[in-house]
Amino acid sequence: MTTADLLRACGLSPTELDAAGADLDVHSPCDGALLARLRSHSEQDAQRAIERSHAAFLAWREVPAPVRGELVRLLGEVLRERREALGALVTLEAGKISSEGVGEVQEMIDICDFAVGLSRQLHGLTIASERPGHRMMETWHPLGVCGVITAFNFPVAVWAWNAALALVCGNGVVWKPSEKTPLCALAVMRLFDEAARRFALRHPALLPEGLCSVLVGGSALGHTLSSSPLVPLVSATGSVAMGRKVAVQVAQRLGRSLLELGGNNAMIVAPSADIELALRAIVFSAVGTAGQRCTTLRRLFVHSSIAAPLYARLEQAYAGLAVGDPRNDGVLVGPLIDGRSYDAMQHALRLAREQGGLVSGGERVIVGDGDGAPSWYVKPALVRMPAQTPVMHEETFAPILYVVEYDDFADAVAMNNAVPQGLSSAVFSNDVRETEWFMSARGSDCGLANVNIGTSGAEIGGAFGGEKDTGGGRESGSDAWKNYMRRATNTINFSGALPLAQGVRFDV
Numbered sequence: 001m002t003t004a005d006l007l008r009a010c011g012l013s014p015t016e017l018d019a020a021g022a023d024l025d026v027h028s029p030c031d032g033a034l035l036a037r038l039r040s041h042s043e044q045d046a047q048r049a050i051e052r053s054h055a056a057f058l059a060w061r062e063v064p065a066p067v068r069g070e071l072v073r074l075l076g077e078v079l080r081e082r083r084e085a086l087g088a089l090v091t092l093e094a095g096k097i098s099s100e101g102v103g104e105v106q107e108m109i110d111i112c113d114f115a116v117g118l119s120r121q122l123h124g125l126t127i128a129s130e131r132p133g134h135r136m137m138e139t140w141h142p143l144g145v146c147g148v149i150t151a152f153n154f155p156v157a158v159w160a161w162n163a164a165l166a167l168v169c170g171n172g173v174v175w176k177p178s179e180k181t182p183l184c185a186l187a188v189m190r191l192f193d194e195a196a197r198r199f200a201l202r203h204p205a206l207l208p209e210g211l212c213s214v215l216v217g218g219s220a221l222g223h224t225l226s227s228s229p230l231v232p233l234v235s236a237t238g239s240v241a242m243g244r245k246v247a248v249q250v251a252q253r254l255g256r257s258l259l260e261l262g263g264n265n266a267m268i269v270a271p272s273a274d275i276e277l278a279l280r281a282i283v284f285s286a287v288g289t290a291g292q293r294c295t296t297l298r299r300l301f302v303h304s305s306i307a308a309p310l311y312a313r314l315e316q317a318y319a320g321l322a323v324g325d326p327r328n329d330g331v332l333v334g335p336l337i338d339g340r341s342y343d344a345m346q347h348a349l350r351l352a353r354e355q356g357g358l359v360s361g362g363e364r365v366i367v368g369d370g371d372g373a374p375s376w377y378v379k380p381a382l383v384r385m386p387a388q389t390p391v392m393h394e395e396t397f398a399p400i401l402y403v404v405e406y407d408d409f410a411d412a413v414a415m416n417n418a419v420p421q422g423l424s425s426a427v428f429s430n431d432v433r434e435t436e437w438f439m440s441a442r443g444s445d446c447g448l449a450n451v452n453i454g455t456s457g458a459e460i461g462g463a464f465g466g467e468k469d470t471g472g473g474r475e476s477g478s479d480a481w482k483n484y485m486r487r488a489t490n491t492i493n494f495s496g497a498l499p500l501a502q503g504v505r506f507d508v
């Protein structure tokens with residue numbers, strides 16, 4: 001399929017892709033080709049979208065939750081029909097290999113299924129009252145407009161994690177996607193519109209206009225969302241630097257923020273580990289999505305007794321990695337998103353060398369005939385470090401895997417925890433004392449602590465997120481839905497008296 005056919009299949013029209021007054025050029029990281037010239041939304045557009053979503057929310061909150069679930073079920077249906085096309089667009093615009101592009105859409109479908117079930121399970125508690133003839137309970141209510149700010153590296157799934165839950169919880173959603181991947185967002189909005197059309201056929205007049213929308217443009221639009229009093233929740237995914245700004249803006253107006261920020265993820269490989277399994281997990285976690293996942297494995301702590309053979313196997317595996325255009329079969333490592341990422345990678349490798357690291361890989365790879373703007377492919381880098389030096393405390397969003405040896409398991413756990421970020425972590429060990437330690441209170445301090453599986457590739461059923469600089473938010477499964485609702489505690493008196501709590505007397 002040609003690029004033009006793909007964009008058309010995703011519902012994007014040629015006039016929209018070459019807009020009058022365009023200020024945002026969209027290039028494919030695969031070959032640098034210019035995909036579109038878009039016009040960013042203005043501050044006024046953003047305010048209008050928020051106001052429309054708020055007005056829509058006032059009606060949507062009264063639609064029964066299982067009926068709201070029907071909208072999300074239809075979204076899942078449309079996504080199933082367009083899985084391959086949207087996946088191919090993710091590959092084209094974000095540079096993921098094809099199976100990861102389609103996998104991201106599958107993740108959207110999975111969270112839609114989860115949210116549909118949830119729409120009948122927004123349960124509150126009943127609570128024993130200390131007073132006779134009284135009952136207490138909790139009720140959960142829709143919150144309002146949810147502002148969703150997303151990063152380039154998951155250009156469609158992160159919206160779905162938020163939107164599927166927010167919609168069944170009775171909210172509106174205004175989305176500010178990354179300025180690097182606006183086409184994916186526009187295509188998703190077309191699919192949402194199609195789901196809305198099908199919903200309206202079954203439930204005329206129940207779905208208000210403007211409930212969900214997308215704002216194309218840069219960080220200023222994210223600022224508009226963060227500072228609007230009509231947006232009670234801002235869910236922001238991206239760098240720690242972005243999260244620090246958004247957190248302050250939202251806190252200033254005492255709003256709620258849900259932050260999913262940078263990771264700096266580690267794995268410990270113990271002497272008892274199944275090395276073949278560990279090897280596969282390491283390579284997928286470290287080089288998948290060209291090292292541009294928030295859960296990418298960046299730090300590897302290997303017991304000194306197995307370090308030499310494991311490192312040799314890793315070098316062998318890295319040498320065989322196919323780097324190339326992610327649209328081609330067999331390719332495992334696609335491009336970096338842009339030249340700035342390439343520069344950041346080279347800078348980190350320079351620092352690593354200065355700090356005693358032995359680097360293999362990391363060089364630029366030229367792919368294709370260089371027709372468009374430059375594209376930025378690299379050989380994933382393996383770096384043997386003498387210790388966990390300062391460069392390892394930073395998240396460099398590129399495929400660099402630092403390897404450090406350890407002798408004592410306690411030291412390995414301490415190194416796992418000794419960085420500012422706290423997203424994902426893993427241990428490969430068949431010693432139950434080590435694996436339980438790793439998952440215990442004195443073990444990994446991350447939001448995700450895995451055993452005999454890599455740091456990346458989470459399922460939607462669990463709550464996803466991390467601690468410390470990662471921001472503390474939890475999205476997706478488990479009880480993450482509670483972020484998107486407000487809780488009311490109700491005390492009901494069905495006695496003929498008015499006893500006060502704690503035995504207080506107040507006779508009037």
Ligand code: NAD
Binds near residue numbers: 154222
């Ligand atoms: P980024 O921080 O540059 O941009 C993310 C989004 O924030 C974009 O939409 C951007 O326009 C917006 N933004 C930037 N500054 C803003 C501001 N001051 N106010 C409001 N919005 C603002 O991140 P990126 O380069 O697109 O993505 C890579 C980063 O995202 C990495 O650090 C990665 O670890 C992180 N990430 C985290 C998760 C997670 O779940 N924890 C998932 C994906 C990516």
